[in-house]
Amino acid sequence: MxxxxxxxxxxxxxxxxxxxxxxxxxxxxxxxxxxxxxxxxxxxxxxxxxxxxxxxxxxxxxxxEAGRPVEPRPTEEDLLVVYLDEPVSDELVALLEKHGGRRVLSPNPYWNEWGVTIEDPDGYRLVLCRRGWSNA
Missing domain, CATH: 3.10.180.10 (2,3-Dihydroxybiphenyl 1,2-Dioxygenase, domain 1)
Structure with missing residues (x-):
């Protein structure tokens, strides 16, 4: 298949x-x-x-894995992008920060223009994008 x-x-x-x-x-x-x-x-x-x-x-x-922990090694380009198709609310960003996230600038100006980048507690980056997306 x-x-x-x-x-x-x-x-x-x-x-x-x-x-x-x-x-x-x-x-x-x-x-x-x-x-x-x-x-x-x-x-x-x-x-x-x-x-x-x-x-x-x-x-x-x-x-x-406690017996053999693997240290996360994210780069600034390891992104999980969520296309919201609406503005990113300040309340959502504040909630993510309250729960351990840290707002950062992206080295890619596209994400700074169209979204907000938040690092999770392991250093991986979540981008909340105000644009929509479709593969169609």
Missing amino acids: AVDARSHIRIARPSRDLAAAERFWTGGLGLPVVCRIEGGPQPGEHDLLMLGLPGAGWHLELVH
């Missing part, structure tokens, strides 16, 4: 602190927890947090 428009996408990242990540993504952005698995302290046993919207064709998966 080939990849098509119905194929589900998983965005997977390591996290140094799943509780802090959950506060940011659920309390700040409003993504519900899809699945949570608590592993153990032995290598190969990891904690997993999956976040997403009901019915969406994607989810964000954050993993932490």
Whole structure:
């Protein structure tokens, strides 16, 4: 079977602190927890947090393995862009900051003109873009 428009996408990242990540993504952005698995302290046993919207064709998966932690190594171009198709509200930005995010400027002037960039607790960047997008 080939990849098509119905194929589900998983965005997977390591996290140094799943509780802090959950506060940011659920309390700040409003993504519900899809699945949570608590592993153990032995290598190969990891904690997993999956976040997403009901019915969406994607989810964000954050993993932490206490026995063999992987340090997140995001760059300023590791972006998760959400096209809001409306202005980014100051209230949403404040909520993300209250829940552990940090507003930053993007090295790409496009994102500074059309959106707001927030670093999550692991240093990955979320861009809230006021434009809309369609692959059609």
